[in-house]
Amino acid sequence: MSVIYILLAISIVVAVGFFIAFIVAVKSGQFDDSYTPSVRMLFEDELVKEKPKKSVLTNKD
Numbered sequence: 001m002s003v004i005y006i007l008l009a010i011s012i013v014v015a016v017g018f019f020i021a022f023i024v025a026v027k028s029g030q031f032d033d034s035y036t037p038s039v040r041m042l043f044e045d046e047l048v049k050e051k052p053k054k055s056v057l058t059n060k061d
Contacts, residue, residue: 025031
């Protein structure tokens with residue numbers, strides 16, 4: 001039973017370590033995207049979808 005407590009304590013320490021590493025990476029700008037905004041203007045036409053033109057329906061009987 002004491003092994004479970006040891007493994008639980010180790011897993012909590014590892015989880016806190018990963019959480020601290022994640023917070024440090026976010027604060028240092030690791031996940032900032034500086035490439036996409038400079039390229040977005042090149043593909044802007046593809047992002048804007050044209051509205052479908054309204055067509056007039058006629059009955060041809």
